[in-house]
Amino acid sequence: MTYNELVEKCKDKTLIYFCIFHNKGYIELLQLLVSSLILRSNLENIDLLVITSSNFTKDIEHVSKKLNIHIDIYTLDFSELHEALCSRIYIFDYPLVTLYKHILYLDTDIIIQGDINSLVNCELEEKLYAFREGTIGHPYWGGEFFDFSKFNKEQSGFNSGILLFKPVKSIKDNFSKVKEHIDIIISKKSKLPDCPDQSLLNYYFIKENLYNISLMDTSVTLYSRYADIKSINEKNIICHFTWPIGNTGNKKNRMMQYYSNFLNYLEKGSFSPLLNLVGLRYSWGTSGYIQLEKDSLITTWSRGSYKWIDSHLAILAWNRFRHILRFNSSYTNFLSLRISDLDTITGNLDFIKDKRIVNSNIVIILTMTVNVGKKDTLFQVNPRDRIDTYLKSIRAWLTKTELKIVVVENSGYLFKELSEELERYKGRFEFVLYDENTLDESEHLKNNTDKGISELFSINYAKKHSILIKNSLFIIKITGRYFIEELDSYLSNYNLGIYDVLCQNNIKFFPRCEMIGCHMKHFDTVFSLNLNNEVFKIVEIHYRDRILKFNTILECKRFTIEPRQGGGRNILFTDI
Incomplete structure (x- = not known):
């Protein structure tokens, strides 16, 4: 890397x-x-x-x-x-x-x-965050080092077993001071405090008021x-x-x-998983399997029972043993702890035998820009024309397929025309809307005329803000103007769990990027914003080069579509 x-x-x-x-x-x-x-x-x-x-x-x-x-x-x-x-x-x-x-x-x-995550995702200042413990008058919390004409001995100290911080210069410098102070004590052959780093961390960070002990109180x-x-x-x-x-x-x-x-x-909790897992089989370590049925559990060894205690956490019981399982966000693997002795074991979904869980977790990302601004080589620039095209496409995806749809629009258009659809298709339809010209994160794009770079940013922004994408296994980016009626039935013939990426037909020699897909584990590679300083390459070439690095590629057939204006070429596309 x-x-x-x-x-x-x-x-x-x-x-x-x-x-x-x-x-x-x-x-x-x-x-x-x-x-x-x-x-x-x-x-x-x-x-x-x-x-x-x-x-x-x-x-x-x-x-x-x-x-x-x-x-x-x-x-x-x-x-x-x-x-x-x-x-x-x-x-x-x-x-x-x-x-x-x-x-x-x-x-x-x-x-x-x-x-x-509820702790580490807090907004942090350039301070050391720790848990309140003891007082600075005690040697464990810096009592040997403070000048108590300036500090109150009863002032709270902190425990150094949990430290949260931003990796910034002020933190680094104070960590260095602690190391140097300890080296001086050693060089003088003096006795180190019983908790040397904790006492000195308290001393330096409290002395300079670079600490916070309230965040972790509860x-x-x-x-x-x-x-x-x-x-x-x-x-x-x-x-x-x-x-x-x-x-x-x-x-x-x-x-x-x-x-x-x-x-x-x-075990007091009672929930349901986000997906229907009935009938799916998972490996159990290297020697067994478990299979969730509607009202029971089948294992290699005997029948049992199970109960969901939150959307990704379940308790399974058989042969007098009880296990608590945590499934990952896409329900493709789990970690199990046996409650009696906390023995751990892992398991994975049998993709080869059951493609349903993967194919029911495909998300289509439709990329859209209503107000194109100064982007280069765009032939359909009238906002009204673009809105009408997008509305027709979105409604077709919703009414003629069962696929999950995320619309990402980057020029601030709100699509109020689709408020009824948003409610009707709740659970499989989602908007991610922002304005590239006012968003701080996209400041670097304001004077960039390359529509491909903006699209890559849109896809990454959608991943960051979409619930559907976070819970997906496989995503397919499709340019928002296009509707591919055959795609849903076509994908049902394949187990996407065994593919790394998906692309249009003959991408090696005729690279196009109206449709690009990948397993979520490869998202950061396929849709990376890093162009390795090769900004002269059009985005189609970047996509092609990334796709061809993978071993298992689903290269789709040519799909016939309703004629649509090409984005960067003054031609009508009739296939994808």
């Missing part, structure tokens, strides 16, 4: 990182933490990183494989124990850290009880005793098992007991 592609990939994401050194027991806690994170949160806009020593990399790769989630690993082979103890402040050594929107550090003795709970695990706080997002320091066995037992209690508590 090029640097520009990495920038594009990371710019709207959060990086959650963990640190593991010396004590292998923390790897077991990491597995418990990450499984709880998967179970309760959508991780599509979150990357995971473990900072560790090279002797732990295989163990962490095993956790990644077992939980079926990618975890990046960054190794720092520290020679001194104090460096490992303070490893969280070395995050700015990681080469990609500044590419991310937000950074969240978590100790591994943590259970995620709620959706982590979303974090610290657990230090066995009695705590019996009480469930519904508002919790993060449960941090802080004591005893270093005793991973004790912490693991308490974390497992608490989470088992919480999973039992979740």
Whole structure:
């Protein structure tokens, strides 16, 4: 992946990182933490990183494989124990850290009880966000360093086991000050504080008023005793098992007991999935399967039962065991935790045997521009003509197909004519409307005359704001003027789950871009806004070059369409 592609990939994401050194027991806690994170949160806009020593990399790769989630690993082979103890402040050594929107550090003795996105997606200032704990008069929170003629000893400090921040210079500089301060203490052969990085983080960030301890007040709970695990706080997002320091066995037992209690508590809910999963078969690890029927569950071993407790979370029971399953947004895979002992297992939809789930999750993105402004090589420029063409196309897609339709319009037109259709086809019809000339995010497009660049931005904007697209498996971009009556029935003959991309006929030699599609996992490649400085290429060539990199391409037949004006050529198209 090029640097520009990495920038594009990371710019709207959060990086959650963990640190593991010396004590292998923390790897077991990491597995418990990450499984709880998967179970309760959508991780599509979150990357995971473990900072560790090279002797732990295989163990962490095993956790990644077992939980079926990618975890990046960054190794720092520290020679001194104090460096490992303070490893969280070395995050700015990681080469990609500044590419991310937000950074969240978590100790591994943590259970995620709620959706982590509700925390990391908050608007942040250039401050360090942490959870309120202790007072700065105590050595754990900087008591050895503050000048108490200027600070009140009773002022609240913060716990450094959960740190949320933007990867900006002010944060980096203060992390560096903490490292330098520790180095000075070591060089003088003085005794380090019991919590060296926490006490110094409190000192530097509180002294410079670069901290916030109110954001997490209602979303974090610290657990230090066995009695705590019996009480469930519904508002919790993060449960941090802080004591005893270093005793991973004790912490693991308490974390497992608490989470088992919480999973039992979740069973009170009653929901339905967003999709009809009846009759679908999923693998269960490497040796079995499960299949959801209308009122029962079929497994390799016996029949059982299931209950939905939210739209993507279900409890399955058979042979005296109960499992809680978290399905991904498109219901193509899941992570399961056995409630009694939190043993984890993963499973995947059998695409080959059942194409229905994929093909029922195709979304058509219709790209439209009513007021074309100064865009080059457009032959139909009259707004009224364009509106009439678009209305006819949209209504045809809605009435003559069963496909899900997202209309993205980028010149501020509101399509009030379709208010009845929006209500009638609720659940499969959606608008994403904005004005490229007034949107801050599209500032760079205001003087750009290339309609292809604007269309790429529109598609990415639609993905960011559309519920239908977020829950889709396969998307097909179609220029809004065109209606392809055969497309719905044509696609029913194919299992799109096994295809990477979809394109028009003979794209290699006659590249056209009225219709381009891809599996959602390839969206950022096919519809990347990064043109690698090759702005001289027309968008058709960019699409062709991207499509041809893939192995499984559904190259469609030629579809006959009602004659329509070409966008960049003064001809009528009669096929796509």
